[in-house]
Amino acid sequence: MELKRSSGILLHISSLPGKYGIGDLGEEAYKWVDFLEKTGTKYWQMLPLNPTGYGNSPYQGLSAFSGNPLFIDLDSLQEMGLLKKDDFSDLPGFPKEKVDFSRVNKWKKGKLEIAFENYRHNNFPQIKQSFQEFMEKNSEWLDDFTQFMALREEYGLVSWSDWPEKFKMRDVKALKEYRETHQRQLDMHAFFQFLFEKQWKELKEYANEREIMIIGDIPIFMGFDCSDVWAYPELFLLDDERQPTHVAGVPPDFFSETGQLWGNPLYDWKEHKSQNYSWWIRRVKETLKTVDLIRLDHFRGFAGFYKIPAEAETAEKGEWVDGPGKSLFDAMQDELGDLPFIAEDLGVITPDVIELRERYNFPGMKLFQFAFWEDADAEFLPHNYPEHCVAYTGTHDNDTSLSWFENAPEHERLFCASYLGYHTKKIAHEMVRRVWSSVAELAVAPMQDFLQLGNEARMNLPASTTGNWEWRMKPNSTGEKLAQWIKEINITFYRGLEKKDLSAKEYFSRKS
Numbered sequence: 001m002e003l004k005r006s007s008g009i010l011l012h013i014s015s016l017p018g019k020y021g022i023g024d025l026g027e028e029a030y031k032w033v034d035f036l037e038k039t040g041t042k043y044w045q046m047l048p049l050n051p052t053g054y055g056n057s058p059y060q061g062l063s064a065f066s067g068n069p070l071f072i073d074l075d076s077l078q079e080m081g082l083l084k085k086d087d088f089s090d091l092p093g094f095p096k097e098k099v100d101f102s103r104v105n106k107w108k109k110g111k112l113e114i115a116f117e118n119y120r121h122n123n124f125p126q127i128k129q130s131f132q133e134f135m136e137k138n139s140e141w142l143d144d145f146t147q148f149m150a151l152r153e154e155y156g157l158v159s160w161s162d163w164p165e166k167f168k169m170r171d172v173k174a175l176k177e178y179r180e181t182h183q184r185q186l187d188m189h190a191f192f193q194f195l196f197e198k199q200w201k202e203l204k205e206y207a208n209e210r211e212i213m214i215i216g217d218i219p220i221f222m223g224f225d226c227s228d229v230w231a232y233p234e235l236f237l238l239d240d241e242r243q244p245t246h247v248a249g250v251p252p253d254f255f256s257e258t259g260q261l262w263g264n265p266l267y268d269w270k271e272h273k274s275q276n277y278s279w280w281i282r283r284v285k286e287t288l289k290t291v292d293l294i295r296l297d298h299f300r301g302f303a304g305f306y307k308i309p310a311e312a313e314t315a316e317k318g319e320w321v322d323g324p325g326k327s328l329f330d331a332m333q334d335e336l337g338d339l340p341f342i343a344e345d346l347g348v349i350t351p352d353v354i355e356l357r358e359r360y361n362f363p364g365m366k367l368f369q370f371a372f373w374e375d376a377d378a379e380f381l382p383h384n385y386p387e388h389c390v391a392y393t394g395t396h397d398n399d400t401s402l403s404w405f406e407n408a409p410e411h412e413r414l415f416c417a418s419y420l421g422y423h424t425k426k427i428a429h430e431m432v433r434r435v436w437s438s439v440a441e442l443a444v445a446p447m448q449d450f451l452q453l454g455n456e457a458r459m460n461l462p463a464s465t466t467g468n469w470e471w472r473m474k475p476n477s478t479g480e481k482l483a484q485w486i487k488e489i490n491i492t493f494y495r496g497l498e499k500k501d502l503s504a505k506e507y508f509s510r511k512s
Contacts (some may be wrong), residue, residue, distance in 0.1 A: 003441040006496030009449040010044030017475040021094035021104035025199040026073030039486035042496040045215035060223035065141040067196035098470040117421035148227035149186035159225040216291030221264035223355040236265040249315035256463040259315025277331040297344035372412040380436035391440035396459040401428040403455035
């Protein structure tokens, strides 16, 4: 996959401002696209869009195919006649700078249920037709997902492995009877997915019309408590009681002395291959309906993955085993053609990972924050970047650049200061500028770095389970001064500006 020289900003939907406690697909999302267009930024990168389970992590989603109903814009539902003004009279005073997931879940789900009941009991012929078409088009994944969600709610949100045996083991007769007696609940969850797809499609079209491309994210692994593991147990390493025999993680590294025990069930790659990787192909195909490029999380796991016994308490004892490698990507390529993937190839990368990435010409990732661990010839120093890569100041798993610099060991801070010519007063902006100046085809930074925020704005701390994924951007953060600064660095370093925009000569002539 080839990329034009361009830039992007990493900001998840949930981090957008707004009055309903969490970022959504409404007015603020459209304002954000306008901001990107104004600055000459060509890519909006976000995290996985699936509904989240325990810990609210988008990398522990409840489905590989569905969207998060919490992102549905309620104002649009009022415009459609599905909600009334009075329905918002109990709006809580949600915090503006973080997501209170428990409160948002309870309040917003209540409003979505009201919208569904209004749909059921009133005449909405156009919506009804579109909804029926949606269900027919997506039945391959939607039927299992809606049944999973309905059962999950019925049994108090416990894991499917703790459901009654007949549902846990997917007894055909029991599931058929459940569908017949719980049609309302199934239709409700399908309706939420219909609304999500409708609003997402409209937002993506708006962005694409303004030449803004969306970078999405596919986590390599699924969380155990998800509809896909429940519906396709044969695709995962589970025992006869459908408990994982081995789980995913990584050995001890920079982030954790005992490694990272993610706990996700591992794939039975032999079974996937026997089915010609049909589940993976469907997963990528569905994702490409919602985004333009896909960041493949933990790319090294496709070449070789770390296999930890399920009973282990840490990731210290495990073994590396071969992944599907080119067998998987050849099957994808045969079905889908050119694969628009960005390989998240961070960590300890072995020659087989590099060979796999280069075989399909996937750009890898370079993180500026990683540059100061070693000597000046380190691969993460911008002057050493290859052209065909995506360069970042940091990602959602890193601290903000300001906080990283403030808390780094003294020798790393001095090294970084020297590399930046000792321009450290606005350290986050200086790091952005250096990444933008590199030869990397695509340069990306989290919005926190543009806003020069500290540790309070960190999105995720790997190996921790609380306080993550909550950060939200304050209202009116995208002011004129910041927009002009971003546009200027895009012009200065020629990142994706078209002929219709100002040339550097014209821009700086006007500025002078």
